Amino acid sequence: MRKLPVIVTGLAALLFCLALGYLQPAFLLPLSRYSTDAFLRTMTQPPRSNLVAIVDIDDVSLSQFGQWPWSRTLMKRMQDELRRLGAAVIVYDIIFAEPDRTSPNNASREWTREFMEDVSIDGIPSGQGDFDAAFAESIAQSPTLLACFMDLAYAPVADPETDDHYQGHYFETGPANHRLLPQARRAIAALPLFQKAAASTAFFNATVDPDNIVRRTPLLFALGPNRIYPALSLEALRLYRQDDNFHIDYDESIHGIASIRLKNLKIPTDEQGRLVLNFRSQPFPHVSAADLLTGRVSPNTLSNRIVLIGTSAAGLKDLEATPLAPEVPGVDIHATAIDNMVAGDMLHEPRWLQWANLFAIAVLCGLMIPIIYHARSWIGFMAVFTAIFLVILLSGWLMETRQVVASPVEVGFSIALVYTLMTVVKYWNEERERRRIRSMFGVMVSSEVLQFIEDHPTNFSLAGRKAEATVFVSDIVNFSAMAENLPPEALSRLMNDYLTPMANRIMQRGGFVDKFDGDAVMAVWGVPYPLKDHAAQACLAALDQIQLLATLRTELAQRFHHEIHIRIGINTGLVTAGNMGSEKRFQYTVLGDPVNQAFRNEDICRFYQVPAVIGENTYLQACDAIEVRQLGLATLKGKSLPVTIYQLLGRKGEGSDAMRELVHAYEEAYKCCREQDWEQALQRLEEALKIEPRDGPSQLLRHRIQTRGHHPSDDLHIFNAGEHLRRN
Structure with a gap:
């Protein structure tokens, strides 16, 4: 959960x-x-096609032929030169919205208004006084596309009546799907004189994203209730292909446009009819207008191409940012759109x-x-x-x-x-x-074990589960009498001075201090985290405590006037581990028969007068790490069958020769006892007591043999604590 x-x-x-x-x-x-x-x-990047070329009114051209706008005679020279070089379609990315003020006829009228008297210009050849008309005649001699600007904001409403001169080749009429198109308020177009001479007029609007980068370009706008007009790039391609008209594929599901078609050429767009540009890293061929006007351009450069006329001059401010470059001439964006449509590799969504x-x-x-x-x-x-x-x-x-x-x-x-x-x-x-684990186990396990539990929370469970573990129980001999004789403050200090190092030895061996109950300590190895050698570590911790207490005993006796001796019981088996208690107060602990037997083993220590007794399962798992003496069989409370118990003697290989002789003599005596060879058993026990006169197990077994009565029991070799108490 x-x-x-x-x-x-x-x-x-x-x-x-x-x-x-x-x-x-x-x-x-x-x-x-x-x-x-x-x-x-x-x-x-895909290679660009060779269909598009650009005539660039660059800074060199402006320095050579003067500031913009140029005279229409100069534009006529450019138009005538492009026709001579074989341009297939001439496209102006420029609006000729006003008459040429340098034209003699226009200049005469301007000066007349300025000086408020008639001013005439003499010496002009007949028919050469109108530069605009001459430029219009040149436009009419070549397939020429003029530019307009679709105003989206400033006119309050669209007024088609003012746009009758607008000769753009629109797509289709009728209001059916008109509402799905992007709407323009008005068109700022070239003079009617030029539009009548041109093959068509189309808008050159660009679309910039909020970060002022051009990524797509509109291909159409609606103007008024029934007019739809093309972009400069789209109309230039139509003129080059000599197609009659366009077709719009509407998509009502997205409330917009799906694509635009030129006969067999399908151009996918976004819902607003915009082309997503696939910019070329290879630049389009640029020809300086100065070179064109001075005849320095070879015919192969522009022949049979769509020629776009625009500017890269910084002062004319027709520079846009694209994903590939921070400043690109606006005319290059139209060239990119044409090249994308021709190659069919425009991006689409x-x-x-x-x-x-x-x-x-x-x-x-x-x-x-x-x-x-x-x-x-x-x-x-x-x-x-x-x-x-x-x-x-x-x-x-x-x-x-x-x-x-x-x-x-x-x-x-x-x-x-x-x-x-x-x-x-x-x-x-x-x-x-x-934090919960730390609050629960922080003072009960070593820092290393706590870190392991925190780092591997999936390796154990705080919910009830079965696990093999080794249970350790210890208490102080004659603690009740000690508690009665000591003042509360002294007793508290004594317990702290005793329990602290004992608990530290448990935690250093990877044990979990389950609880302190007065003088008793209960610890577990193997839960709440897995430990392969839990039995051996529990036994070694017990030996550490016995060894440590031997050095502390004198110091504590001097301070508190009581010698401390402990009894330890250890047993291994399958326990139930988990949080146990009430809903509001609980603790992590273990339950089960191995726990009960550990307590019984601790209790048996007082009969055998030994510091530590372990169960058979513990011995079998820890035998490679410890030295033991088999005490024999014992009947424990709650057990229907006797169990084998062992005295924990020391670490593997640490026993003295005298200890090994003592263990051998005792085990031989026990063997004779099982065979009811009482005389031989007593003889072996005497040998053991000569080695260690205070050996508790030997004394207990000798006492049991000597007090067996006239009716020998077949199970004298099985120790029964309750029966022993009744006899004594």
């Missing part, structure tokens, strides 16, 4: 991300644009892309949730990193090979959000669990 919030958080984050993917929030758009720009900068993103979010985030939940932090991070990396690779592949703008931002953001939120909640849960 404690981990449930992690799963709930992951699922909630997944639903939130699906909602974001469906609603397309604006805050993700800058990241999407940035990712698309990065792909454009890094992917292999298919309508199914949103649903594909939603599917990817659902699948990938759905896969990440169980991985993040179950796996370690670094595995979860690597899985998330790999998933996002693959999404980025797929997005780049789609753009480079299929021209599909599939931004990885939505899917990547969703995966990252699910990972971040789940990790935060998971970390918060783990920290809360860590």
